[in-house]
Amino acid sequence: MSVGYAVQDTSTMLRRRMRHLLRYPSITLMLAGLPVVFLLLFVYVFGETLGAGLGGTSGGRARYIAYVTPGVILLAIGGSATGTSVSVAMDMIQGFVARYRTMAVFQPALLTSHVVGSVVQSLFSVVVVVVVAVAIGFRSHATVVEWLAAAGLVTSTSLAVTWLAVGLGVKARTVEGASNTPMPLTMLPFLGSGFVPTDSMPTALRWFAEYQPFTPITETLRGLLLGTAIGDQGWIAVAWCAGTSLVCFFWARRLFNRRTV
Secondary structure, eight states, X not given: OOHHHHHHHHHHHHHHHHHHHHHOHHHHHHHHHHHHHHHHHIIIIIHHHHHHXXXXXXXXXXXXXXXXXXXXXXXXXXXXXXXXXXXXHHHHHSSHHHHHTTSSSOTTHHHHHHHHHHHHHXXXXXXXXXXXXXXXXXXXXXOHHHHHHHHHHXXXXXXXXXXXXXXXXHHOSSHHHHHHTTHHHHHTTTXXXXXXXXXXXXXXXXXXXXXXXXXXXXXXXXXXXXXXXXTTHHHHHHHHHXXXXXXXXXXXXXXXXXXXX
């Protein structure tokens, strides 16, 4: 099949996916709204106390807004995984894929459309979080280049999470199962440096928090947005995103090609 047909088929499947998102806007609003609720909760309920523990000369709440916003951004990305997994599982289980395989179409187009559509949905949630964060006091010291790097990191993280969610959706045998398996992704920002510094955690939890993938991503994003040093966290974050995307891409494709029902 030529590249032109592959692009055309992928575009067709992507339009289908985007129409589904527009048909059920409540899902997108919920994905964007829940991180905003967490942002407001942590800033206005816990922010003064938690911010005081971060040190510095500015008010505790102002410090905490700067600290927690990158964690909430990653929470928005992780939260989109469940919807992606469920959407893929519904296509696999409810007969669409069985009909799809009989057509003379570019077979990877279906999974690619789910990935692109979900990344767009996830980035919309991130934009909402950033707008609300700025409205309640978040201020970035990033340059234009740092903002572009932060956007690239967010997109890369969303791509990695989405490919993992697609693989889980293909593997799931029920829609319920597809909705449950990605849920740990929503917990990883909490079990890292997204909401409190890792050195405040008990030893065992601190070890997990420091070596799980969301921590270097959070630290890199925080450094880019606040204009502070990121050290080697940037390379670690990029490696996690690239490695996860690559592994999950081949895993999802292999499962999709082997799946018969």
